[in-house]
Each structure stands twice: as C-alpha cells, then as structure tokens.
Amino acid sequence: MPHHxxxxxxIAEQSGLSPATVDRVLNERPGVRASTVAExxxxxxDLDRQRDQVRLAGRTFxxxxxxxxxxxxxxxxRxxxxxxxxxxxxxLVRARFRLREEGPVAEVxxxxxxxxxxxxxxxLLKAPDHPDVVEAVDxxxxxxxxxxxxxxxxxxxxRAAYVGIDNRAAGATAAYLLTRTGGASAAPVLVxxxxxxxxxxxxxxxxxRSTMREMAPGRVLREVSETDGLDxxxxxxxxxxxxxxPDLDAVYSIGGGNTAVLEAFRARGRVPQAFVGHDLDEDNLTLLRRHQITAVLHHDLRADARQACRLLLQWHGAIPGVVSSAPSAIQVVTPFNVPLDAGRGGS
Structure with missing residues (x-):
C-alpha cells in the first residue's frame, strides 16, 4: 500500500468502509477481498486529488x-x-464518487x-427516472x-433542486439548427x-419533435435508444x-456516442449533412475541430458543479440563499467558436 x-x-469516510476494514487493508492482513483493497x-x-480541501481547518462537508x-x-x-x-x-467540501457507465436500476x-x-x-445525482430511484431519493x-x-x-x-439545462428548449434549439443547416432536405433524421x-x-x-413538426412538417424521424450511449x-x-x-442525412445526438454514429455512416460510404450533439467532451471537441459535426449544445459543467454544491450548502444553512432550481445557459458551439479552455478539465 503506498505511503499516505x-x-x-x-480514508474510511472517503471510501464508505469501516475503520476496521481500512485498518486491515492498510496493514495487509489476510482475508480482504481485492475489490475492497481497490476501494x-x-x-x-481521491484524498490526494482533494488535498487542499482536506488540509484546511474547519467543518468539512x-x-x-x-x-x-x-x-x-x-x-x-468529476x-x-x-x-x-x-x-x-x-x-470545505470533499467528494466521493460512484460512477457507472451502465447497469440495472437496482444498482443505483x-x-x-x-x-x-x-x-x-x-x-449529486444523475440517474434514470424510475419509481425505485425516486423512492431511494425520498x-x-x-x-x-x-x-x-x-x-x-x-x-x-x-430532491432539493435540479441543476442543468432546460432540456426541452435544448431539443427545440437542435431542431432549429438542423432545419436551418440542412437546406431543403426532406430526408429522414436520426435521433x-x-x-x-x-x-x-x-x-x-x-x-x-415538437419543433420539427412546426419547422419541417412531414419530415420522418428515426429513433435509436437503449444503447447507454456506448460506442x-x-x-x-x-x-x-x-x-x-438509405436517404437519411441528418442526426440529432441526444445520448452521445457520436464517434460511433459517424463510423456507421462512414462504413456505408455516407456523410450526414447536419449533425447536432451535446456536451464538449473530448470526442465532440475532436469532431468539431475536424468539421465532422455541425454544432454542440454546451453548458458550463464547472458552473453546474459550483451551483449544485452551493445548493447543498444552502440546504444545510452553511451559506445564505434559497434552495431552488434554475436552468443552466445553453451555448451553441460550432467549429469556429470552440471555447479556449475546452478540454482542460470541466469546460
């Protein structure tokens, strides 16, 4: 076990394990599962990454x-x-992380x-809207x-509040962009x-869908779902x-996996004429810089993280303010206005 x-x-508080279990791991006693050692x-x-917060005196949240x-x-x-x-x-705020790419609701x-x-x-929770999850939150x-x-x-x-974009407005914005950048095409659109x-x-x-009905009535939408956004x-x-x-030529990517979407087009010798996605992750930054997608609907993750933590602190009365939801601002990012700090840790 490395020096610390x-x-x-x-360590027990950070890992969620008992002090006795942590002691057994640190002293390399037998009978401890490999998964527990990994935790x-x-x-x-995690404590190393948050060292500045850990070393400050005062109450820790x-x-x-x-x-x-x-x-x-x-x-x-993260x-x-x-x-x-x-x-x-x-x-003083420290964080623990339980992050999964996929899995049943029961695990959440x-x-x-x-x-x-x-x-x-x-x-701070991103999870499916399922009755069992709602009950667990309650x-x-x-x-x-x-x-x-x-x-x-x-x-x-x-839940105390929601932090994020107005998702319905984001979908409407995507429809506006696709209809304005895809010319007069009447071909199907992939969602x-x-x-x-x-x-x-x-x-x-x-x-x-609502905005497409208004701006491009009759245009067919083809949906792909339950992929977990995995490539x-x-x-x-x-x-x-x-x-x-064979005529489908536009994409609105709600759930990610955009590199894989484009690879599916490429494998068939096709290129979408318009492509709108979400979030300035590394994949989308690369695709934007290569001009392979039209636009990304972006919001500042650091601003969201800051707001979410402040809401929790307000709930505890640690800082003044009223706990309430407020939508994050949506920015339309194209290959020509990528933020200078994009890709540098939570843009």
Whole structure:
C-alpha cells in the first residue's frame, strides 16, 4: 500500500468502509477481498486529488456524486466538481464518487441506500427516472440527506433542486439548427438516445419533435435508444437504421456516442449533412475541430458543479440563499467558436 498522510478515519469516510476494514487493508492482513483493497486505494487517490480541501481547518462537508452515464461524460463532471471544490471556501467540501457507465436500476438504488446508511451531507445525482430511484431519493431526504439532480431530473421525488439545462428548449434549439443547416432536405433524421428512462433525454426528444413538426412538417424521424450511449451498441443500432434508410442525412445526438454514429455512416460510404450533439467532451471537441459535426449544445459543467454544491450548502444553512432550481445557459458551439479552455478539465 503506498505511503499516505491520512488518518484511518479519513480514508474510511472517503471510501464508505469501516475503520476496521481500512485498518486491515492498510496493514495487509489476510482475508480482504481485492475489490475492497481497490476501494481503499481509490479513496487515497481521491484524498490526494482533494488535498487542499482536506488540509484546511474547519467543518468539512462530504458529498457524493452518483452517476450512470458514459465515461466521457462522468469524467467531465468529476473534473469539473474537483476543480470547483477549492473555490467553495469558507465551506470545505470533499467528494466521493460512484460512477457507472451502465447497469440495472437496482444498482443505483443499492448505491443510494448505502449512502443513506453511512451518511452524507448531500448527493449529486444523475440517474434514470424510475419509481425505485425516486423512492431511494425520498429515503435519503427522510434521513436528512439532500439530493440535487444533475442533467436529468426526478421531479416526482423530494430532491432539493435540479441543476442543468432546460432540456426541452435544448431539443427545440437542435431542431432549429438542423432545419436551418440542412437546406431543403426532406430526408429522414436520426435521433439517438442513450435511454428513454432518463427524463432529460425524453424532454430533449419532445422539444425536438415538437419543433420539427412546426419547422419541417412531414419530415420522418428515426429513433435509436437503449444503447447507454456506448460506442459498440450505438454503432450496431445506427447501422441497422442506416441500412433501412438509405436517404437519411441528418442526426440529432441526444445520448452521445457520436464517434460511433459517424463510423456507421462512414462504413456505408455516407456523410450526414447536419449533425447536432451535446456536451464538449473530448470526442465532440475532436469532431468539431475536424468539421465532422455541425454544432454542440454546451453548458458550463464547472458552473453546474459550483451551483449544485452551493445548493447543498444552502440546504444545510452553511451559506445564505434559497434552495431552488434554475436552468443552466445553453451555448451553441460550432467549429469556429470552440471555447479556449475546452478540454482542460470541466469546460
């Protein structure tokens, strides 16, 4: 086990394990699962990354980031949150991370219930809008643990607030861009989602469909969903649609996997005439710079992380202010106005 300056209690709090378990791992005693050793190692890495906050004196707030999303998105949110933690002074905030690319709703519920048992000052959550998740959120709140939803909301839960864009407006913006950049084409449009269980994606699709009906009545929309936004599953699903729709020439990518979407087009000797996606992750930055996608609907992840943490602190009365939801600003990014700091850790 690598040398570290942290007390067993700090590592136990960061990892969610008991002090006795952490002690067994640190002293390399037998009978400890490899996965438990990995959790302790990761906790030490997280503490190292948040060293400035850990070393400051005063009350510490420990928050949990729980997300089910592709790694390209969770990595951006994590980097944004870690970049914002030192700016929250005089409050001292540390974060624990439970990030998964895919998995059943039951795993999300299990994670939230584990947080409820061990305690937390708040949860930042991106999860499917499922009754079991809503109930798990309500159990957290009943234990005095506030929840702020990120990117996609759970409006029927007792969550404290939602932080993210107005997803319906984002979908409408995408429709406007596609109809204005795709010329007079009447060809079908591909709409890709990672999963219809995320309310935010459903709202983007609803806004897109509604605006397309107004601006391009009669234009056919072909949907791909339940891919989890992962490249392999997206490549297969989009390929099937392209084989059935030889004239399809535009894409609204709600759930990501854009490199795979373009690869499916390329494998058939085709190029979309218009392509609108979401988020300035590394994949989209590369595609923008190569002029392979038309535009990205972007919002500042660091501003979202800062706002989410401030809402949790306000809930605890640590800083003044009223806990309420407010949509993030949407920026339309093209190959010609990519922010200078894009790709530098939570743009």
């Amino acid at each position: 300056p942290y007390r067993i209690r700090e 302790v190692r990761q906790a030490i890495v 420990l928050v949990d980031l729980v997300m089910r999303a592709p790694r390209r998105f969770t990595a951006g949110v 980097a944004a949150l870690e970049a914002e933690l030192p700016t929250l002074q005089p409050a 519920v299990e994670t939230l219930d584990a947080i409820a048992r061990r305690g937390s000052h708040g949860v 159990r957290l709140v009943a234990r005095g643990i506030p929840v702020v939803t990120l990117a996609t909301d759970l409006p029927l839960s007792r 890709t989602l990672s999963s219809t269980s995320f309310r935010g994606e459903e709202e983007r699709e609803a806004g897109f 392999a599953s997206m490549l297969r699903a989009v390929g099937d649609v392209l084989d059935a729709e």
